[in-house]
Every structure is written in C-alpha cells, then in structure tokens.
Amino acid sequence: xxxxxxxxxxxxxxxxxxxxxxxxxxxxxxxxxxxxxxxxxxxxxxxxxxxxxxxxxxxxxxxxxxxxxxxxxxxxxxxxxxxxxxxxxxxxxxxxxxxxxxxxxxxxxxxxxxxxxxxxxxxxxxxxxxxxxxxxxxxxxxxxxxxxxxxxxxxxxxxxxxxxxxxxxxxxxxxxxxxxxxxxxxxxxxxxxxxxxxxxxxxxxx
Numbered sequence: 001x002x003x004x005x006x007x008x009x010x011x012x013x014x015x016x017x018x019x020x021x022x023x024x025x026x027x028x029x030x031x032x033x034x035x036x037x038x039x040x041x042x043x044x045x046x047x048x049x050x051x052x053x054x055x056x057x058x059x060x061x062x063x064x065x066x067x068x069x070x071x072x073x074x075x076x077x078x079x080x081x082x083x084x085x086x087x088x089x090x091x092x093x094x095x096x097x098x099x100x101x102x103x104x105x106x107x108x109x110x111x112x113x114x115x116x117x118x119x120x121x122x123x124x125x126x127x128x129x130x131x132x133x134x135x136x137x138x139x140x141x142x143x144x145x146x147x148x149x150x151x152x153x154x155x156x157x158x159x160x161x162x163x164x165x166x167x168x169x170x171x172x173x174x175x176x177x178x179x180x181x182x183x184x185x186x187x188x189x190x191x192x193x194x195x196x197x198x199x200x201x202x203x204x205x206x
Contacts, residue, residue: 003178003206004106006197012172013110014163014194015103016179017121017128022102022135023201024063028055031092039088040078050076063181090124097134106206107140118166119144120177122156122184143170158187163194 007013018024032054036047058068069085119141121128125148132138145162147154155161179185180200189196
C-alpha cells in the first residue's frame with residue numbers, strides 16, 4: 001500500500017522533515033562539502049573525499065550522533081573548532097534542495113484532496129526554515145513546529161508538547177504522524193496518542 005493510500009482515513013497529517021519529506025543526505029552532501037572547502041580550506045579532491053567520509057560516518061552512527069564533527073577533526077587533523085564547523089553546517093545555503101527529489105508532489109495532491117498538513121521537526125531553527133523554503137513546501141503546511149535546542153520554549157520529539165499546543169490551536173480531527181525515526185517520530189506519536197506511519201524517503205512507496 002502506498003503512503004497516499006495509507007493517509008486516506010486521516011484529516012490532519014503530521015510530517016517529519018528530514019529523511020521523510022526528502023533525503024537528508026541531499027542537505028548533508030552540500031553542507032559537509034562547504035565545511036571542508038570553506039572552513040577547513042581543503043582542496044577539491046580532499047573536500048570530496050572528506051564529505052563522503054562524513055556522510056558514511058553519520059549513516060553508521062545515526063543522525064543524532066553528537067560527536068560526528070569531533071571525530072572528523074581528530075582524523076582530519078583540522079585546526080578549526082567544532083563550533084566553527086557546527087556554525088557553518090547550520091548556516092549552509094541549501095538552495096540546491098529546490099531541485100532535489102522530495103514528496104512535494106504528494107503533499108500538493110493531499111492538500112488538493114482537502115487534507116491539512118503540519119510539519120513537526122527537531123533541529124536548528126534557521127537551518128530547518130531554509131530547508132523548508134528551498135523544498136518549496138512551506139505554503140502547503142497549515143502549521144510548522146520546529147523544536148530547536150536554542151529555543152527552550154519548544155520541546156524536542158518524542159515529547160508531545162508540540163502536538164498538544166497545535167491540537168489546542170488547530171483542533172485536529174483524525175491526526176496521524178508520518179516519520180522515519182522510531183525513537184523520535186513513533187515515540188512522539190505514542191506519547192501523543194495518535195497513529196504512526198513509518199515512512200523513510202526513498203525506501204517506501206509514496
């Protein structure tokens with residue numbers, strides 16, 4: 001059964017962003033390359049090689065792994081700080097996501113069929129907003145909740161506080177959560193008491 005078919009019983013569809021609406025590697029590839037070239041001042045070949053190393057290491061450790069850039073500096077013998085790298089990663093201009101594969105067509109179809117769409121994502125606020133703009137999905141969302149470590153008034157998934165806040169505001173009727181991560185996304189839906197659809201972009205039929 002396709003994702004579109006699974007979503008038919010629901011009126012209010014809550015989407016995760018990274019690895020659900022698009023493949024996060026599309027962002028990481030450009031952001032990691034920018035770190036290598038602009039922050040580390042590596043040449044083209046080295047930037048490409050270390051970008052691939054970062055992508056593979058993140059895949060091995062998981063997207064929430066907190067020491068990715070620490071390891072990178074250790075093995076690459078870089079003379080910059082982790083803070084320098086994190087800042088560059090968060091500030092990456094991800095305009096290239098405009099042409100990246102995504103669920104844009106499906107989201108447009110869902111809106112035309114009368115569904116209300118919402119986005120619930122964890123991450124650096126400015127970075128996530130740039131992704132949403134580049135992917136062209138912001139105008140399709142009835143609401144966007146970004147749970148960001150630098151915004152203490154927000155609560156990271158799987159904490160259901162964001163759901164409760166939006167439920168009070170938007171009066172969900174038959175909500176469902178769609179996401180790729182069992183810990184944060186399914187945990188979020190379980191804590192909120194709503195159904196969950198496990199979907200990872202590129203691995204499941206839309």
